[in-house]
Each structure stands twice: as C-alpha cells, then as structure tokens.
Amino acid sequence: MSTTTTEQVISQPGIYDIPEDAYHSDPVPGGSxxxxxxxxxxxxxxxxKFRWQQDNPPGPKKPFEIGSAAHKLVLDAGPELVxxxxxxxxxxxIKERVAKVRERGAIPLKPADWDQVHGMxxxxxxxxxxxALFDPAAGQPEKTFIWQDPDTGVWRRARLDWLPHPSGGRLVIADYKTTxxxxxxxxxxxxxxxxxFMQDPWYRDAVTAAGLDDDPLFVFVFQEKSAPYxxxxxxxxxxxxxxxxxxNCRALDLYANCSATGSWPGYSSDEIAPIILPRWTTDAWSASDVITEDIL
Known part of the structure; x- marks a missing residue:
C-alpha cells in the first residue's frame, strides 16, 4: 500500500515512507x-511570509520534547527517547550528555518527564x-501522502499520524495531539x-485521492499532559x-495564482490601506477624558 524510499524527491502521487525532515523540506519538485x-x-x-519561509528554511529548532516523546510512545514512531x-x-x-543525545536526533528526558510520557x-x-484507533495490529504510523489537486493542479502533501489497514468498513483517520x-x-x-478544522478535510482528501475510502472519518485524539492524562x-x-x-480551496487557489505569477503579496502594495480602530480604543479614551476632567 505504501512505498518506502530513501529518495528526497517524489514526483508521483502515492503513499510513502519518508523521514519527517524530508517531508517538511518538501520532497516534490517545484513545490507542494x-x-x-x-x-x-x-x-x-x-x-x-510563506514564500520567505520556503526560500529561507529555519535552522534546527529544539523540539517540543514532551509532545514528540508522547507521539513516539503512542504511535511507535519517531526519535529515540533517552x-x-x-x-x-x-x-x-550532564549538559554535554544532553547535547550528544540531541545531536544524534534523540530526545533526552528528565526522570519526571520520562515518567510523564510513559504515563500518557x-x-x-x-x-x-x-x-483501538492506534492499535499496532490495525494500522501504521506516519505515512506521507502525495497527490495532485484536480481543480488547481497544485501538488498536495499530508503526513498522517496513523493510517489504519482497510477493514471493509469506513476508514477512521485519527490525529494525536497533546494539550x-x-x-x-x-x-x-x-x-x-x-x-x-482545515486539517480535517485536507487529510480526508489525501485518503480519498489515494483510493482508500470515498468517505473517511477524521477524528482528533486530544490528551492532557498532566495526570491523570x-x-x-x-x-x-x-x-x-x-x-x-x-x-482549503481558497488556499489552493491562492497558492496556484502566486506560483503562476511569481507574486507573493504581503499586507498591501500600491494603495494606502484605511485603518479603523477597535471600538474599545475610542471608548477607553473617552472614559479617560472624563476622569481627567473630573480631576481638573
């Protein structure tokens, strides 16, 4: 059902096993x-802002280690936990040891954090x-979907937390989030x-485009990061x-137009934009004037 590849370039629609960093750096020629x-x-x-970030990708960032560690344990995919x-x-x-762990792409955890993510x-x-939604026997984690939007021609991508094996019933896509x-x-x-709420139909489109289900269900699995989790x-x-x-349709149309014209606008270009202050601002100043007059 999926293709494992070490290539950093993907030019055909499909379901792929690729590293997370390859996904975020965009493996599709010409952009997706x-x-x-x-x-x-x-x-x-x-x-x-989008174009700037694409042309100037940020350097490595310290990961959200608790969330990433919880994903590792719940989905059985991701960096090593130490x-x-x-x-x-x-x-x-200790600082040197922590730095070496992070250098090799693993996540270092204090004893309390270790216990926390295992408790989660x-x-x-x-x-x-x-x-049931994340049953290892019933699905696989972190699959990358690549497909072409039929209306705009834009290449799209999605990385699903969990892809269940087809079972003959409605496919249920679950996305895990800590909070x-x-x-x-x-x-x-x-x-x-x-x-x-944009992610929901985006991921449904990925599954439908891959021919896995014409009407999949998308659910969020939210979990608290403090006991009892x-x-x-x-x-x-x-x-x-x-x-x-x-x-999503508006974003796809915008992306297609910006890509075709090479113009990626910011706030305004050739005209002065009018600004109307929030109502509370003028009300606050009016109240301040009254107070000032009372003092005088």
Whole structure:
C-alpha cells in the first residue's frame, strides 16, 4: 500500500515512507502545499511570509520534547527517547550528555518527564476508543501522502499520524495531539485558533485521492499532559468540515495564482490601506477624558 524510499524527491502521487525532515523540506519538485502551509497562506501577509519561509528554511529548532516523546510512545514512531537520570541539567557533564543525545536526533528526558510520557502512553492504552484507533495490529504510523489537486493542479502533501489497514468498513483517520486542557470547550478553542478544522478535510482528501475510502472519518485524539492524562476523542460538526474545506480551496487557489505569477503579496502594495480602530480604543479614551476632567 505504501512505498518506502530513501529518495528526497517524489514526483508521483502515492503513499510513502519518508523521514519527517524530508517531508517538511518538501520532497516534490517545484513545490507542494501541506495543511500547515495552507493555514499559513490565509493569515494576514500570508503569501509573502510563506514564500520567505520556503526560500529561507529555519535552522534546527529544539523540539517540543514532551509532545514528540508522547507521539513516539503512542504511535511507535519517531526519535529515540533517552532517560537522563538527573533532575537538574546544570553540570557540565550532564549538559554535554544532553547535547550528544540531541545531536544524534534523540530526545533526552528528565526522570519526571520520562515518567510523564510513559504515563500518557499507558493512559492511551487503557482508553477503549483511543487504544483501538492506534492499535499496532490495525494500522501504521506516519505515512506521507502525495497527490495532485484536480481543480488547481497544485501538488498536495499530508503526513498522517496513523493510517489504519482497510477493514471493509469506513476508514477512521485519527490525529494525536497533546494539550494542557482536553475538555470540550478548550478543544473547540484550540481547533479554531490553530485552524485544525482545515486539517480535517485536507487529510480526508489525501485518503480519498489515494483510493482508500470515498468517505473517511477524521477524528482528533486530544490528551492532557498532566495526570491523570485525560483523553478526549472528538469529530468536527459537518458544517465546520465544510468551512475547513472552503478555506482549503481558497488556499489552493491562492497558492496556484502566486506560483503562476511569481507574486507573493504581503499586507498591501500600491494603495494606502484605511485603518479603523477597535471600538474599545475610542471608548477607553473617552472614559479617560472624563476622569481627567473630573480631576481638573
């Protein structure tokens, strides 16, 4: 079902096993668009910022080690985890050891962090629904999908946390996210703030384009990073999926146009943009004037 490749260039649609860094550096000649890229394009000044980031990729960053470590244990994919038996990393010896671990691409963890991520993984395994969604016998982690959008011709890519084996029923795509608060209200805000409602239809499109399922279901598995490591498995309302798909279409059209013209606009170009202050600003100044007059 998938192709394992060590090549850094992919020119055909399909499902691939490639390293995470190869995925993020974009293995498609001429460029492709990911879900995170689509979200970035629609931000204010998005096209210009997107193009700059593509032409000037940032250097290595310290990973979000707790989240990455939890992904490693839950999905059984990702960098090696190394327990550093020291609560404080202040001595020269410990700092050097930590640096060497990171240099080889592994994640160093303090004893408390080690226990934390193992506790999170254990909670996933005890959760009936989450355990079934990430059952090692029923799927594979971190598959890269490459396909061409039929409407715009834009090459698209997606890296699914988990791809279940076809079972004859509806395919359920699960995406694992760690958070500080997995309550319904907090999760709704997170999905809205980070534009995850665009990720849902983007990943559905990937599965459909690969011919795996005409109508897959996408769910988020949110897990809290503090004990008891509560889990909330959620699916978006159909209207929100439609809204996400509409935004994806806008991003694809924008990307196609910018690529064709070579113009990646920022905030404004040849005209002065009017600015209207928020209502609270003028109200606050009016209140301040009243207070000043009372003092005088």
């Amino acid at each position: 668009l990911s879900s995170s890229g689509a979200r970035a394009l629609l931000q204010p000044g998005g096209p210009a 327990r550093i038996d020291a609560d404080e990393w202040r001595t020269k010896e 993984a254990a909670a996933i395994q005890k959760h009936p629904l989450a355990a 500080t608060d997995a309550s319904g209200h907090a999760v709704a805000k997170t999905i809205a703030n980070y534009g995850y 509560l889990i909330n498995v959620v699916a978006l309302d159909p209207d929100d999926v439609v809204a996400g798909r509409d935004r």
